[in-house]
Every structure is written in structure tokens, then in C-alpha cells.
Ligand SMILES: Nc1ncnc2c1ncn2[C@@H]1O[C@H](COP(=O)(O)OP(=O)(O)O)[C@@H](O)[C@H]1O
């Protein structure tokens with residue numbers, strides 16, 4: 287039986303789907319992790335771990351040396367056929383370990399450049415990919431000077447986080463300094479890795495946002511599809527909805543897709559699926575960031591429902607060294623997710639979920655916190671409180687359906 291190792295997982299859809307795909311392919315699944323609590327705390331986590339994982343290996347997963355020691359032990363018992371991570375914080379050590387074992391995988395240097403937002407910006411600037419003006423700074427004085435040069439509002443963000451964590455739109459110098467200090471005051475990132483010493487100060491792009499889901503294989507980068515995104519939340523950029531495929535006119539979509547492919551090529555992304563975010567500004571497409579791993583936020587599931595494929599199975603097959611084809615089962619349908627928010631406070635009542643579930647086309651309507659739970663102010667994706675997922679023949683209708691269903695759900699809160 288072929289054996290596959292996963293290094294951690296994301297909690298936003300594609301990670302658990304990758305484990306399910308490996309199970310479906312009849313692989314022996316080994317899960318390298320440095321603690322399972324957060325998986326058990328996630329919706330569906332206990333179920334996916336118990337049904338899709340054969341072996342758990344507890345080890346440090348944040349850096350290559352200790353991960354490699356654990357991987358080598360496992361590999362010495364019986365060789366692995368694949369080793370990968372679809373989790374943002376672990377993509378680099380996983381790619382390095384796969385390369386050392388001689389297994390199929392992306393070029394670790396490319397993954398390393400993409401994973402660090404400062405290196406990613408520098409590389410894209412060198413290769414002519416359209417990006418916002420930016421400075422990588424290490425002191426509060428440099429941050430203030432960068433903001434002065436770039437102009438306000440600007441965006442201050444950490445080089446090594448995800449899910450909107452430490453990404454702030456700053457309208458004043460005081461906010462720039464606060465944003466900078468908030469990042470450098472913690473010596474590690476959200477997953478305990480040493481914090482990268484540079485902070486980004488960037489031109490605040492104004493334009494609507496999409497992501498482009500690309501597949502790199504056999505020397506080429508192909509576009510699997512473009513996703514319309516809704517972001518919001520005051521001076522933050524919380525993802526409030528995704529629709530696949532985009533309803534944009536072909537010429538706009540194609541310009542965004544071309545910029546995304548150029549970005550993937552700029553960082554030498556050469557195997558797997560990448561999730562590339564862009565804004566369409568008055569000056570055309572501008573790169574927000576390249577994520578050298580499949581999308582979270584259930585986007586890969588929207589792709590599955592739209593295209594009639596199993597996106598994460600495709601990824602697993604690639605890492606097994608199989609050639610992949612991406613022909614869908616038929617013409618693309620539309621699939622959309624809309625996230626729910628509520629006033630911060632303690633949840634009093636939740637109503638309307640049943641009504642939302644009965645809306646034709648709705649597959650899921652879920653509110654995460656129950657009565658008595660805390661709703662935090664909307665700052666990062668984890669502060670959302672639920673979602674509705676819908677499909678329709680057409681992406682625009684799928685989005686409108688999800689919105690109509692979401693509107694039925696009311697989560698009332700009272701002050702803490
Ligand atoms: N320079 C920028 N201008 C405007 N919005 C930005 C900029 N950088 C980031 N954002 C917004 O913040 C969101 C999160 O930033 P991103 O760089 O993608 O980090 P993360 O890894 O947290 O997703 C983006 O999806 C985008 O909406």
C-alpha cells in the first residue's frame with residue numbers, strides 16, 4: 287500500500303479534503319503534527335482524523351531539522367510515496383523534506399520566496415509582476431518614512447501570517463506605528479515560528495478582489511478558475527464571500543488570470559495548486575499575494591461543485607508523481623459561500639437557520655457560536671460567525687441565493 291505523509295493541515299476546508307482524498311485513493315495516511323487539539327476543536331476535525339488518518343506522528347513541524355528526523359524514521363520503516371503540506375505555515379519545511387527524500391514536490395526555494403511576503407514582493411518587482419508600491423521595514427522610524435513616501439492610507443502587514451492576521455489599513459501615522467509595533471512586539475508568528483524581522487508598508491490598493499486558482503505541472507502554469515471575493519470589516523480585510531467562477535467579463539478575467547500566472551512563474555512555483563489574490567484597480571490587475579498552496583475558505587470545494595472535479599484529489603495525485611488532467615465533468619456551474627457576522631458581544635439568540643437551509647440551492651447554513659458564546663469584533667477570518675454555501679447553474683445566481691439565505695439568519699448579541 288502506498289504511504290503518504292501530511293505535515294499538519296489547514297482548518298479551512300482544503301486540508302481536511304486532502305486527507306479525505308488520500309483515504310479515497312486507498313493510501314496509508316500518516317499525519318505529522320505538533321498537537322491535535324486545534325484539529326479536534328475544528329468543525330469535522332475529530333471525524334476526519336479518525337476516519338482518514340492511519341498513523342499520527344507527533345513531532346515539531348515548524349522547521350526542517352526536527353521534522354526531517356521524524357520523517358526519516360517513518361520512511362526507514364517503509365518508504366513514503368508522497369509528503370506534502372497544504373497548511374500555510376508548514377509548506378516550506380514540508381517541501382524541503384520531500385525534496386531531501388527525493389519525492390515529487392515543488393521547488394522548495396520557490397515555496398520559500400512565496401511564503402515570505404517581503405521576499406515575494408521583491409521577486410515580483412524584479413520580474414515585472416504588477417504589485418503595489420511597498421517597503422520592507424524593520425524599525426518604527428522606517429515604517430513612518432515608508433508611509434510618508436507611499437502616502438496614506440497605506441497597508442501595514444506582517445510578512446509571515448495568513449487569514450488577514452496583522453493586515454491593517456492605516457489612515458494615520460499613529461495607526462502605522464501601532465500596526466508596526468503590534469507585529470514586532472510578538473517574537474513569533476501565530477504558529478510559533480520565529481517572526482520574520484521585516485514588516486511591509488504598502489500602497490493601499492483600491493479595487494475589487496479576486497483570487498486565481500492555478501495549477502503548476504510539467505513546466506507550465508494553468509488557470510483552473512477565477513474566484514470573485516468579497517472583503518470587508520472596517521480597516522481590516524476579512525473574507526466575507528467567495529463565488530466560483532467569477533462573473534467578470536472575459537477581458538477583465540483574462541487580464542487578472544495573466545497577472546496571476548506571471549506571479550506564479552516569478553516565484554518559480556512548479557508543482558501543485560496555488561491561490562493567488564489580486565485586486566483590479568484603475569491601473570489594471572495588481573497582485574495582493576501568492577499563496578503557494580490550495581485555497582482555504584472552502585474555495586476548493588466551490589471548485590469541485592462547479593467543475594465536477596475533486597480538486598484535492600488532483601493535488602494528492604500530483605504529489606504521488608501522477609500526471610494530472612483537469613477536464614471537468616461538464617460545463618461549469620456556479621458555487622458560492624457567504625460568511626455571517628454579528629455585533630460583538632455575547633450571543634443571545636440564533637434564528638432563521640432552518641429557513642436558510644430550506645432555500646433551494648442551499649447546501650449548508652451554519653452558525654458557529656451557540657447562545658452564551660462570545661462574538662469578537664470583526665478583524666480576521668476567524669471572527670466570522672457562520673456561513674451559507676449555495677450552488678446554481680450560474681455563479682451570479684449562486685451568490686445571490688447564498689446572500690438571500692444568509693439574510694434569514696439573525697444572531698443577536700448583548701454587550702459582554
Ligand atoms: N496593499 C494592499 N492594498 C489593499 N488591500 C490589501 C493590500 N494587502 C493586503 N490587502 C488586503 O488584505 C487581505 C489580506 O492580506 P494578504 O496579503 O492576502 O494576507 P493574508 O496572508 O493574511 O491573506 C487581502 O486579501 C486584501 O484584501
Ligand SMILES: [Mg+2]
Nearest residue numbers: 449450563575
Ligand atoms: Mg491573502
